[in-house]
């Protein structure tokens with residue numbers, strides 16, 4: 001569905017993309033992670049046809065991005081909405097421009113509004129909505145026409161946990177219908193929740209690519225036991241076994257147990273070290 | 276698909292009409308202010324001119340404020356950049372030409388409505404004599420609105436910020452309308468100003484609209500020809516400019 005090969009893009013002296021290669025199959029969710037300035041947004045803009053790469057090539061369903069806009073849904077990193085119209089008008093506009101017809105359009109708007117919990121403020125002006133509410137409208141506008149390739153650039157920046165969950169659910173469902181999704185985030189647990197495969201970008205290049213399980217396997221997490229008067233922390237790559245051992249060896253009553261999963265930081269460090 | 280084109284255009288026109296109507300401040304002030312000024316200045320023009328004093332007051336103010344309305348066109352295009360919606364729209368099957376048409380049509384209608392209301396106000400309240408037919412006057416209004424719109428789009432392609440736009444529009448509007456004879460009748464202007472007046476589109480607008488109100492079809496046609504030419508040149512410049520802007524964006 002998406003095939004990007006050896007993309008190069010420079011802004012003056014800055015190499016935003018430097019041999020950036022990434023593909024996504026139908027039904028696959030690719031979690032694109034990487035530090036600030038790694039080139040994630042530049043990549044999304046090239047795939048959307050907003051930027052032309054200096055080198056390399058992109059195909060969306062075998063077509064150049066400009067010719068594939070009908071297949072595409074983009075939720076940009078920064079809010080890009082008309083503040084003086086309502087979410088309902090926004091969704092009808094984008095859905096309509098993407099080719100949805102009357103009844104189909106009405107149904108699509110209602111469905112995505114319910115799924116992303118924007119029904120309550122469908123008829124207020126976008127400009128007066130909170131940041132998180134605007135985020136939801138932005139994601140809904142990208143998905144209302146059920147695009148075959150969905151690009152979400154940090155869609156959960158600044159949203160509450162409940163909204164995050166509903167968004168993840170909608171994205172998962174959407175991928176299940178056969179769409180390819182590229183999902184940019186700085187928050188690793190979202191990607192495990194999505195069952196996404198992971199691409200780690202660094203300095204304009206994808207330096208690690210694989211299933212979450214493979215990439216996260218062997219990364220140190222941490223087991224933490226709290227007693228009345230002290231706390232024990234043990235780094236581990238096998239939390240279950242470590243916890244069992246610690247519990248067996250504990251000589252005092254245990255007040256609480258914490259398992260922390262590896263974070264994005266742990267992943268970066270491991271990948272960069274291996275690279 | 277090509278068959279979707281009319282539907283997309285209808286959507287864009289509807290959307291842009293909504294945007295204009297939800298932000299009506301400029302439009303209202305550019306309708307009310309010329310009315311007030313017409314009333315205030317018409318005694319002066321009536322005393323200064325043996326004939327056509329009312330027409331001078333009405334058409335002069337109409338031309339000056341329709342040029343000021345250019346800022347509405349420019350603002351409409353600039354805010355899309357500020358809101359980031361211009362790029363967002365480009366990730367839909369809409370083409371740049373469709374977007375521009377979707378923006379231009381509602382503004383064109385608003386310009387025509389503004390000028391029509393001002394002429395009716397002039398005839399009814401300021402007692403401007405009207406000999407021309409409705410069709411003749413409406414054609415003149417449409418030609419002038421077209422020329423304005425083309426100039427506005429060309430300007431919006433050149434200016435980079437709202438501040439620049441406001442400066443260009445204010446200075447430009449006053450120069451164009453003053454030189455064009457919207458404030459002082461041409462015959463009363465200094466010789467040098469009379470000599471350069473035809474370089475101002477405002478001159479042709481005043482000439483054409485006065486002729487339309489007086490029912491002089493030949494004079495309307497001559498001035499209209501000049502304004503259509505000006506509009507066409509501005510339109511071509513705008514397209515070149517916007518085309519180049521897109522290339523820059525895609526770098």
Ligand SMILES: Nc1ncnc2c1ncn2[C@@H]1O[C@H](COP(=O)(O)OP(=O)(O)OP(=O)(O)O)[C@@H](O)[C@H]1O
Pocket residue numbers: 011014015016034035036037038039040041042043077
């Ligand atoms: N329009 C631009 N002009 C100049 N430099 C740019 C432009 N857009 C991006 N860059 C540079 O290109 C590099 C990649 O930026 P990009 O926005 O793609 O990063 P990102 O991975 O999306 O970062 P973030 O996580 O902060 O969103 C950065 O060094 C950035 O400064």
Ligand SMILES: [Mg+2]
Pocket residue numbers: 040041042077153
């Ligand atoms: Mg980014």
